[in-house]
Amino acid sequence: MRGLTHGRAGICGRMTPVTSATRQPETPAHTVPPRLIATDLDGTLLRDDKSVSERTVAALAAAEEAGIEVFFVTGRPARWMDVVSDHVHGHGLAICGNGAAVVDLHGGPGAHRFVKVRELARGNALDAVRLLRDAAPGTVYAVEQTYGFYQEPAYPKLHLEIPDFLAPAEKLLAPDAPGAQEPVLKILAYHPELDPDAFLTLARLAVGDRASITRSSPSALLEISGPGVSKASTLALCCAERGISHEEVVAFGDMPNDVEMLTWAGRSYAMGNAHPDVVAAASGRTVANNEDGVAVVIEQILAERS
Numbered sequence: 001m002r003g004l005t006h007g008r009a010g011i012c013g014r015m016t017p018v019t020s021a022t023r024q025p026e027t028p029a030h031t032v033p034p035r036l037i038a039t040d041l042d043g044t045l046l047r048d049d050k051s052v053s054e055r056t057v058a059a060l061a062a063a064e065e066a067g068i069e070v071f072f073v074t075g076r077p078a079r080w081m082d083v084v085s086d087h088v089h090g091h092g093l094a095i096c097g098n099g100a101a102v103v104d105l106h107g108g109p110g111a112h113r114f115v116k117v118r119e120l121a122r123g124n125a126l127d128a129v130r131l132l133r134d135a136a137p138g139t140v141y142a143v144e145q146t147y148g149f150y151q152e153p154a155y156p157k158l159h160l161e162i163p164d165f166l167a168p169a170e171k172l173l174a175p176d177a178p179g180a181q182e183p184v185l186k187i188l189a190y191h192p193e194l195d196p197d198a199f200l201t202l203a204r205l206a207v208g209d210r211a212s213i214t215r216s217s218p219s220a221l222l223e224i225s226g227p228g229v230s231k232a233s234t235l236a237l238c239c240a241e242r243g244i245s246h247e248e249v250v251a252f253g254d255m256p257n258d259v260e261m262l263t264w265a266g267r268s269y270a271m272g273n274a275h276p277d278v279v280a281a282a283s284g285r286t287v288a289n290n291e292d293g294v295a296v297v298i299e300q301i302l303a304e305r306s
Contacts, residue, residue, distance in 0.1 A: 119183035
């Protein structure tokens with residue numbers, strides 16, 4: 001299995017009412033100094049053009065210099081991490097695939113290494129496909145693995161890449177499927193007509209505890225991971241290995257796949273452009289991603305420390 005390493009057991013080497021976005025972050029009362037910043041990428045750290053602003057680059061570097069670790073925690077696969085690979089410091093780790101993988105980005109673009117994989121068992125994946133097909137006819141699927149991307153012929157061109165193989169999901173998940181030697185990180189389920197939030201609710205009811213289901217796209221595109229796998233659960237494991245409590249974590253996000261992480265962290269911020277569920281889950285709010293909302297809060301944290 002290319003790039004996958006096996007070693008020691010370690011894996012990482014409130015709801016408060018909020019109002020509309022303001023020019024400064026709305027910050028909850030907090031007395032525990034932060035030791036780790038966990039930030040989503042798309043719609044959060046990245047601007048809409050997928051760039052990292054100079055202000056944000058400087059804020060990330062300043063946080064690391066001040067002894068605050070920064071973890072990128074994203075739904076993106078490891079191969080899409082080039083956008084931030086130049087901005088990792090210290091540990092160089094990122095949590096990808098909504099918690100399905102911990103990746104070492106020190107090698108630079110295209111040279112990442114999987115430190116830990118929390119895979120979706122193929123039996124669970126097949127159950128999810130079957131149950132969701134019954135509950136929402138017309139659903140089409142893609143399969144995300146450590147290094148491969150496979151999809152059904154009817155799956156739309158939502159991603160800027162060419163799939164490695166086209167076949168029905170049942171064949172893509174079979175024991176003799178192309179790439180069967182590699183772990184499945186998540187399944188993508190798309191419906192051309194359903195409301196995104198309604199699709200998410202329906203899928204969670206239909207699939208139950210066979211998998212974790214969330215979404216980060218504005219379209220009706222769901223992300224299906226192994227039971228218990230989320231940004232929050234993998235981040236918690238990484239923090240425990242470092243002796244960092246949830247109270248010492250500051251988290252940022254904008255979409256439903258960030259909710260568990262924002263709820264778990266001691267201090268959390270919904271972006272000014274965040275989904276209503278994210279606003280409800282976070283303990284604070286900052287300005288939108290295009291206004292460098294993450295950098296605004298980091299600057300404030302560093303000012304408090306000094």
